[in-house]
Amino acid sequence: MTTVRRAGERYSGGDLAAGIESLHAFSFGRHYDPDNVRFGALLACNEERLAPGAGFDEHPHSHTEIVTWVVEGELTHRDSAGHATVVRPGDVQRLSSAGGVRHVERNDANVPLVFVQMWLAPLEPGGEPSYEIVRGIADSTPYALQAGAMLHVRRPAAGERTAVPDGAFVYVHVVRGRIRLGEVELGPGDAARITDAEGLEMAAVDAAEVLLWEMAAR
Structure with a gap:
């Protein structure tokens, strides 16, 4: 069975005054729909748009696999495990928050940033956080x-x-x-x-x- 969800059906969030626009495919924050909480392991698929200089200050995550795909611009990532990277289009970034980690996500460039961030539920909770970035992933590479x-x-x-x-x-x-x-x-x-x-x-x-x-x- 196939169910289609159009871009216009996503929940609008973020903070426009702070240069942050968020579009959520699943229930997120103040937008709650009990029939749209997850699909398989997928808990969130957010399109984030950050103006130059905008970003998300340090905040916590736990028991979540977070995968980020940059559409345009550059994403600056820093986390409490000591990782500091710049993620560009074509890179796959994964942060396994496990028992708990804090991170910062910002647009430190002078052009707009657009990225898609997807959250998935791990098979087992807990453990140690881990981080990986794959530069320029090839087409069709799983x-x-x-x-x-x-x-x-x-x-x-x-x-x-x-x-x-x-x-x-x-x-x-x-x-x-x-x-x-x-x-x-x-x-x-x-x-x-x-x-x-x-x-x-x-x-x-x-x-x-x-x-x-x-x-x-x-």
Whole structure:
């Protein structure tokens, strides 16, 4: 079964006066919908827009796998485990908050920053925090998490067809461009939630960038 959620259906959050605009695909903060809390292991898929100099001051996380994908600009990351990095388009950043970690996320550049941040529930709570950044991940290279989940980054050219991974739960998020999934066309910010995916394909209407989560049943 496939359920489509359009970009315009996301919950609006953030703090515009502070240069922060947030768009949430799932219940988040003051926006609560008991029928839209999670999908498989995925707890959040947030599009964040930060003006130059804006950002999120130090704040805590625990028992969450946090994966960040920069769309444009540069994200400065610092955490209480001593990591300090700049994340750029094409990089996959993972922060496993485990038993607890604090971090800062800022736009220290002089151009706007847009990134997609996804939170997933780990298979087991607790443990020690860990951090990883993969620079310039190649197209279709899977990235596995300790959450029974795997991220696939796809960048199909116009007219190109590509397989959707089979899985108990598959989440498709369009970053840019347009794709066709079955009879449905999806554009930037649109998402599809697929249960029991098997033998599906997507076709690029024009050049696209798509994040796909393949998640096991729990």
